[in-house]
Amino acid sequence: MxxxxxxxxxxxxxxxxxxxxxxxxxxxxFAVYAEKQEDCKEFAEAAEKxxxxxSERWLGYVVADLNSPxxxxxxxxxNAGPRGNTSFAFxxxxxxxxxxxxxxxxxxxxxxVLPHEIAHIVLACHFKKPVPRWADEGCATYVECxxxxxxxxxxxxxxxxxxxxxAFAHIMTMKEYPRxxxxxxxxxxxxxxxxxxxKGERHFIxxxxxxxxxxxxxEATKKYYGFEKMKDLGNSWHRWFFQNxxxxxxxxxxxxxxxxxx
Numbered sequence: 001m002x003x004x005x006x007x008x009x010x011x012x013x014x015x016x017x018x019x020x021x022x023x024x025x026x027x028x029x030f031a032v033y034a035e036k037q038e039d040c041k042e043f044a045e046a047a048e049k050x051x052x053x054x055s056e057r058w059l060g061y062v063v064a065d066l067n068s069p070x071x072x073x074x075x076x077x078x079n080a081g082p083r084g085n086t087s088f089a090f091x092x093x094x095x096x097x098x099x100x101x102x103x104x105x106x107x108x109x110x111x112x113v114l115p116h117e118i119a120h121i122v123l124a125c126h127f128k129k130p131v132p133r134w135a136d137e138g139c140a141t142y143v144e145c146x147x148x149x150x151x152x153x154x155x156x157x158x159x160x161x162x163x164x165x166x167a168f169a170h171i172m173t174m175k176e177y178p179r180x181x182x183x184x185x186x187x188x189x190x191x192x193x194x195x196x197x198x199k200g201e202r203h204f205i206x207x208x209x210x211x212x213x214x215x216x217x218x219e220a221t222k223k224y225y226g227f228e229k230m231k232d233l234g235n236s237w238h239r240w241f242f243q244n245x246x247x248x249x250x251x252x253x254x255x256x257x258x259x260x261x262x
Contacts (some may be wrong), residue, residue, distance in 0.1 A: 122234025
């Protein structure tokens with residue numbers, strides 16, 4: 001009887017107390033669901049703006065509109081660590097079923113997490129097939145705000161000192177995320193930053209396209225950046241990283257390691 005009474009009370013509460021209502025706003029490419037209407041509108045407009053800006057900056061043109069709007073589930077929470085996730089499917093020569101989830105403080109979502117996720121969408125729409133993980137994450141982290149990029153660089157310095165490094169020849173062809181994910185993220189960001197600073201975003205995209213097409217990253221690297229071997233790229237990047245002003249932190253010594261090409 002007690003169980004039945006508790007069940008009736010629970011049922012009553014479900015019927016009487018409605019679930020929190022979600023607001024909604026749709027633009028050409030994004031359908032945003034959130035608690036507040038003004039947040040829906042702000043994030044939908046920001047997503048459209050970022051999609052255009054990132055496309056023009058990295059590709060030289062604006063990618064075509066999505067086949068259907070990306071469903072964006074927005075959960076603004078000032079007490080949650082900022083995070084995002086985007087999924088889509090490569091089918092019939094195109095990209096379909098875009099879904100995005102954003103959780104965290106509003107400012108961090110707008111200045112870093114949303115740009116990161118939009119970069120994934122832009123690259124997917126351009127290549128229409130899976131992009132090498134390092135390039136995908138390198139580009140996505142590179143469009144985050146300066147504050148977040150500095151965090152990636154600080155982490156990478158620590159990983160290099162701890163010798164939690166990676167082999168360039170392996171990372172170039174990696175299709176799945178490694179178990180030790182944070183060194184991968186930090187390293188991908190720094191490598192992308194280095195190559196972009198050498199010859200720009202659009203040259204970088206052409207390089208990725210060549211590597212994806214030929215699957216010969218050493219030849220592509222030689223053709224687009226002039227490095228004879230992958231280890232030459234690794235060592236040049238390593239020297240650049242520790243010579244950068246933003247990379248100078250208080251530490252006893254600079255590690256004298258090299259990057260393996262195996």
